[in-house]
Structures are given as C-alpha cells and as structure tokens.
Amino acid sequence: MADALRQPREIVVATRTQLADASLLDATGSPTPSGQALSAGIDFTAVQTTIDTLDTMRVRAEQLFAS
Helix, strand or coil, X not given: CCHHHCCCHHHHHHHHHHXXXXXXXXXXXXECXXXXXXXXXXXXXXXXXXXXXXXXXXXXXXXXXXX
16 A cells, blocks of 8 residues: 555544444445445546555655755
C-alpha cells in the first residue's frame, strides 16, 4: 500500500467507526448497500494511479527539502 495511506491504528479505527456510524460499513467491516452505492461509480484503478502519483510527489518533495 502506498505510504500516503499508512496511518496509525487509532486513525484507522476512528475512520472505520465513522463509516459504520454512517451505515456505510456493517459490523464485519464490509460495505453496506449504502456503502456500495456510494462507491459504485468510482474507478479504483484511477484512484490507485492518483495515490501512487501523489505518493511519488511526496517522496520527491521530502528529498528536495532534505537537501
């Protein structure tokens, strides 16, 4: 997974709780019908490409600032 998505466990737990509270995830962490409908039009390949690009830019920026 891209570095951009690595978050502390407490952030992940809080986010999952918020999604469950909004009825987007069920008790097992699977998307509910509402959660599935919300993500129905998302092109996950494009999302991954965007994440990878932003992660590369972040790494490069860190390298430039460290110089």
